[in-house]
Amino acid sequence: MSRTQADDAPRLDVEDTGDEVRLVAAGAWHLTTGRAAEKLVDGVQLGQKRRVVMDLSQVTELDTAGSWLLHRLRASLEFAGARVELTGLPENRRTLITEVESHVPEPWAPRRQPWTWTRIPEIVGRRSVLIGEDVVAVLNVLGAFTVGLIGCLAHPSRLRWNSILYHIDTTGRGAVPIMVLMSTLIGAIVAQQGAFYLRRFGADVFVVDLVGVLALRELGVLLTAIMFAGRSGSAFTAEIGSMKMREEIDALTVMGVRPLEVLIIPRLIALMLALPALTFISDMAALFGAMIVAITYVGLSPDAFMIQLLDAIDLETFMIGIVKAPFMALIIGLVACVEGMKVEGSAESLGRQTTTSVVKAIFMVIVVDGIFAVFFATVGI
Known part of the structure; x- marks a missing residue:
């Protein structure tokens, strides 16, 4: 890997100060480096910390894929009971992450219908119409x-x-x-x-x-x-x-x-x-x-x-x-x-x-x- 690629590689440092935990994201967080960034996100284990600060001021590049990974990290921490605060975000990147948060797809679930005697006539009727x-x-x-x-x-x-x-x-x-x-x-x-x-x-x-x-x-x-x-x-x-x-x-x-x-x-x-x-x-x-x-x-x-x-x-x-x-x-x-x-x-x-x-x-x-x-x-x- 060249020096330029090493500098652009995503990083995620954990700093535990006792009262809070600082997650410092750095490097390029985009589609090309998404696989490496996803491994970093999956490897975060903070235990029972109540306050987490995500510092994104050192992120050099950020696109929709990187924003989605950062949002997934924040959501998993909040689901575990932590209060997460984002810092170091310029206005354009804050808008991007906000848009990603507002377009989270709902988890897929198979369509379940209770069995009733009316389903058979309904299916026959729909097929007849087709x-x-x-x-x-x-x-x-x-x-x-x-x-x-x-x-x-x-x-x-x-x-x-x-x-x-x-x-x-x-x-x-x-x-x-x-x-x-x-x-x-x-x-x-x-x-x-x-x-x-x-x-x-x-x-x-x-x-x-x-x-x-x-x-x-x-x-x-x-x-x-x-x-x-x-x-x-x-x-x-x-x-x-x-x-x-x-x-x-x-x-x-x-x-x-x-x-x-x-x-x-x-x-x-x-x-x-x-x-x-x-x-x-x-x-x-x-x-x-x-x-x-x-x-x-x-x-x-x-x-x-x-x-x-x-x-x-x-x-x-x-x-x-x-x-x-x-x-x-x-x-x-x-x-x-x-x-x-x-x-x-x-x-x-x-x-x-x-x-x-x-x-x-x-x-x-x-x-x-x-x-x-x-x-x-x-x-x-």
């Missing part, structure tokens, strides 16, 4: 998207094709490798488990029917939509949320540019075009994984697998999964955009809304899939 607000927000964005899309279709020059193609590339083409890998593995696992249990009844060949119908009707589109919600939905929420944090959305409005046409419409269109294509790829990957298992585990030949598959499925089965994809993409995009617009001015808010976006999108995807399943069963498809 769900209602989310539904209204999604419907507002959906209505604005519909009106804006009609306006863009009436004037195609307003559509931002570069942005649409960019988002199709990032959300669609970029997701192909992980989607193919996951779908292939899921198709193979379902085929292996189905063949294992069907073999007990001598019907392991019908695993082709099981995987074919399940992959095309439910598994392919549902798996793709869930992956889409976790990958692209969270990205959209983070992008829009960070733009709102930096007030870029307000800047677009000031420049006369509608954020809906720039941020939301291209993303929703890209999702609604990319998800059906990814669903088709996911279907083919799941069937490929099932075929590998059927050949190696069940003992079917590739020709027998294809014949059995074509007997089990038809165009209607394939189209059921594809028809669901745009609706799921729309739900994912709406939830992602709404949660992105809710982001406030902190990184904590951005992370919270991104997580909420993924959870809500996955939940809504499963709900929409259930609604379609009931609808198709009702009409006999």
Whole structure:
């Protein structure tokens, strides 16, 4: 340590005169020397002295951190029963310490509420209000998207094709490798488990029917939509949320540019075009994984697998999964955009809304899939 640093180091000398104790603070008491100053404050042990004089005339530098440590020392002595007097303070430093004393935070205590039977209806009511607000927000964005899309279709020059193609590339083409890998593995696992249990009844060949119908009707589109919600939905929420944090959305409005046409419409269109294509790829990957298992585990030949598959499925089965994809993409995009617009001015808010976006999108995807399943069963498809 250099000589200058040694001179600036905080010091706290104790002088016991019998009737009183003088605490002489010297050196620099600021943020840089705060760790050393805190050790000095914690090391003060005065016993049962009734009068303490804190002499601060030799303090060379003092900031908020140093003032807080001196205030903490004074408060601890007074709490122990001593009467503390501050001396040697110029007017500006006395004002600083006074401000620190008047802004002491209250100690944190966990919120405790007595258990009552009314808490359950209260919690349910609050959650219902929040769900209602989310539904209204999604419907507002959906209505604005519909009106804006009609306006863009009436004037195609307003559509931002570069942005649409960019988002199709990032959300669609970029997701192909992980989607193919996951779908292939899921198709193979379902085929292996189905063949294992069907073999007990001598019907392991019908695993082709099981995987074919399940992959095309439910598994392919549902798996793709869930992956889409976790990958692209969270990205959209983070992008829009960070733009709102930096007030870029307000800047677009000031420049006369509608954020809906720039941020939301291209993303929703890209999702609604990319998800059906990814669903088709996911279907083919799941069937490929099932075929590998059927050949190696069940003992079917590739020709027998294809014949059995074509007997089990038809165009209607394939189209059921594809028809669901745009609706799921729309739900994912709406939830992602709404949660992105809710982001406030902190990184904590951005992370919270991104997580909420993924959870809500996955939940809504499963709900929409259930609604379609009931609808198709009702009409006999």
